[in-house]
Amino acid sequence: xxxxxxxxxxxxxxxxxxxxxxxxxxxxxxxxxxxxxxxxxxxxxxxxxxxxxxxxxxxxxxxxxxxxxxxxxxxxxxxxxxxxxxxxxxxxxxxxxxxxxxxxxxxxxxxxxxxxxxxxxxxxxxxxxxxxxxxxxxxxxxxxxxxxxxxxxxxxxxxxxxxxxxxxxxxxxxxxxxxxxxxxxxxxxxxxxxxxxxxxxxxxxxxxxxxxxxxxxxxxxxxxxxxxxxxxxxxxxxxxxxxxxxxxxxxxxxxxxxxxxxxxxxxxxxxxxxxxxxxxxxxxxxxxxxxxxxxxxxxxxxxxxxxxxxxxxxxxxxxxxxxxxxxxxxxxxxxxxxxxxxxxxxxxxxxxxxxxxxxxxxxxxxxxxxxxxxxxxxxxxxxxxxxxxxxxxxxxxxxxxxxxxxxxxxxxxxxxxxxxxxxxxxxxxxxxxxxxxxxxxxxxxxxxxxxxxxxxxxxxxxxxxxxxxxxxxxxxxxxxxxxxxxxxxxxxxxxxxxxx
Ligand code: FUL
Numbered sequence: 001x002x003x004x005x006x007x008x009x010x011x012x013x014x015x016x017x018x019x020x021x022x023x024x025x026x027x028x029x030x031x032x033x034x035x036x037x038x039x040x041x042x043x044x045x046x047x048x049x050x051x052x053x054x055x056x057x058x059x060x061x062x063x064x065x066x067x068x069x070x071x072x073x074x075x076x077x078x079x080x081x082x083x084x085x086x087x088x089x090x091x092x093x094x095x096x097x098x099x100x101x102x103x104x105x106x107x108x109x110x111x112x113x114x115x116x117x118x119x120x121x122x123x124x125x126x127x128x129x130x131x132x133x134x135x136x137x138x139x140x141x142x143x144x145x146x147x148x149x150x151x152x153x154x155x156x157x158x159x160x161x162x163x164x165x166x167x168x169x170x171x172x173x174x175x176x177x178x179x180x181x182x183x184x185x186x187x188x189x190x191x192x193x194x195x196x197x198x199x200x201x202x203x204x205x206x207x208x209x210x211x212x213x214x215x216x217x218x219x220x221x222x223x224x225x226x227x228x229x230x231x232x233x234x235x236x237x238x239x240x241x242x243x244x245x246x247x248x249x250x251x252x253x254x255x256x257x258x259x260x261x262x263x264x265x266x267x268x269x270x271x272x273x274x275x276x277x278x279x280x281x282x283x284x285x286x287x288x289x290x291x292x293x294x295x296x297x298x299x300x301x302x303x304x305x306x307x308x309x310x311x312x313x314x315x316x317x318x319x320x321x322x323x324x325x326x327x328x329x330x331x332x333x334x335x336x337x338x339x340x341x342x343x344x345x346x347x348x349x350x351x352x353x354x355x356x357x358x359x360x361x362x363x364x365x366x367x368x369x370x371x372x373x374x375x376x377x378x379x380x381x382x383x384x385x386x387x388x389x390x391x392x393x394x395x396x397x398x399x400x401x402x403x404x405x406x407x408x409x410x411x412x413x414x415x416x417x418x419x420x421x422x423x424x425x426x427x428x429x430x431x432x433x434x435x436x437x438x439x440x441x442x443x444x445x446x447x448x449x450x451x452x453x454x455x456x457x458x459x460x461x462x463x464x465x466x467x468x469x470x471x472x473x474x475x476x477x478x479x480x481x482x483x484x485x486x487x488x489x490x491x492x493x494x495x496x497x498x499x500x
Contacts, residue, residue: 054405057436057486059270059298065252066434068208068244069300069463070400072335074120074171075113076304076344079155081131082312084349089217090129092180096145099131101351104148104155106162108352112345113168116361117368120208121163122171122342125156125200128215130180134204138195141180160204171209172200176227176279177216185223193227194235201239210236212247214255214279229278248282249273250299256339257285261305261330263337266459269437270295293440293485300462303334306344307357313346321356324363331368336428338462375494376422377477385413395493403432405489406481412488413480416495423497425471429479430491431461440483444469447476468498 061069081087081094083101113121125133133155135144144151156172163170174197183189201207212232218224233251236243244252254271256263268291276282291301307327308317322330327343334341345361348354353361375398382392387407394402395414406412427444431437437460444456444467455469477495481488 054435054489055486056434057438059296060436061269061298061300061433062252064242064244065298065300068253068340069433071119071169071208071340073118073331073341073343074122074169075109075116075118076173076306076342077109077121077123077159078127078306078311078313078344078346079351080124080127080133080312081129082127083346086314087129088310088312090127090131090179092128092130092141092178094129094131096131096141096143097147099143099146100148101347101349104153104158104347104351106155106159107165109159109345109347110162110166110168112353112358112361114166115358115365117365118168118343118361120169120171121159122173122209122211123156123159124173124175126174126178126196128175128177128179128213128217130175130178130184132196134200136196136199138192138199139181156200156204164205169208170205171211172207173211173213174200175213175215176225176232177213177218185225187226189225190228190231194232197232197236198239201236206240207243209253210240210243210245212245212278214248214282216279225279227279246302247278248288249276249278250297252299253302253340254291254299255282255288256301256303256334257288259305261303261341261343262289262333263301263303263339264290265337266290267301267338267462268293268295268460269298269300269338269433269462271299272296273299301339302342303330303339304342304344305330305334306346307360308344308346311344311346313348313354315348318354318356321354321360324360324367327360327364328367328371331364332466332468335464336466336468338460338464371426371496371498372428372494374496376418376424376497377416377493377495379419380416383415383417385411385415395490398492398494400491403435403489403491405432405435406487409484409487410482411480413478414490414493416477416479416493418475418477421473421475422495423471423473424477424495425469426496426498427456427467427477427479428492428494428496429458429461429465429467430463430493432489432491433463435489436486437462438484438486439481439488440485442479442481442483445478445480446472446474447478448472448474452476452478471497 081098084098132139132142143153178184246253248255272292272295345357377396391404395404439461442458445452446455456467
């Protein structure tokens, strides 16, 4: 807070002690602080004004969704009785003593996650079998009833402590479908589910994401639960307002419509959810995969996929772990199509990531680092055919909070003259999504022998589009925004040569 005293030196206008001042060093310091504050205010004002003309195009992401978009890639951990019973969907009748990891090591999960460059871990605290990886008071099918650590263990606690220690974020999967709980299929179960969430959301620290699986395999004669998702959502956000909640249709993050890790080449972060209810139907999977161009809600896509054929560990799949190259390909089709990648890595029966999975993850990180090590547009001269020629430098500055805004809605063109000829086979484009998703279509052309040739024709961009095309050697690239819902606002464009 500014005080009267801090203003005195300003009026004297120099650094010499004010006659009669008992504390000249103090006033000098105040003067410097004051001037620094003034400069910060003036620069911030000028900076804000230089971007002020852009009108946001709704729907817009929330602050939490924007933070989520920047995470790009994080791990999923499926762990529970299925790990020990060779099942994928336990029926809830398993003996809890089946769960007995011989050397649970959540610090190892966290270490590998960090080495892989993942931004967090989402744990299946409760899968469809109803088994709770923490000693829930609202169930008799938990770690407490298992032999593991004489019933004194708590996987949620162990992971949350390991994450906190390493500065990794944590998320939580709590299956609404519960094949064990006696109240399932009655209105009382909604209260049980909320009480269960309360334990998890109030006792272990903050999570970045809450995962509501849409799976429900109850047959025609099975129990049918009418979920009170409205109350689930209100309760979860009351305890942890920063959460982004995933389900097939959001409210904050949507399923991408498949479990292969592929988000649509056309991917709108927008979705119409009117007429659909969580747990009771969602739009067709191809709509989830692409979003709705004029959708009413900002609900971006997340690609959940397992590093192995199954979600849970099975020794027979040790030789079927996806290679680093396959993971990189998934990255291009998820993050590179404007969504996030949620990669499942199931711990084995010891409670550790298997060596094959760990090696693939670490090599996946290396491939990403190699691929994006050198932006070939750095040092390139940038020109535009658009009327707005200011702020062009922000297109190549790799900063998240700066952008260039076109004036024209369609056919705004950008050209890049590189310092030298380069082999290029990928271009990454980013929109400033805090101002809305705008670009409907674009082209990339490369010059060779004085002629520009189209190397890529794309649709949406969103947070990030990684356009991959056959290698071309060029000194000049041209990007043209051929269609947009409003004048494009571009956060960044960069070019690469992937050596694979
Ligand atoms: C599916 C579930 O049925 C699988 O077991 C797994 O949890 C996957 C992430 O979601 O719907």
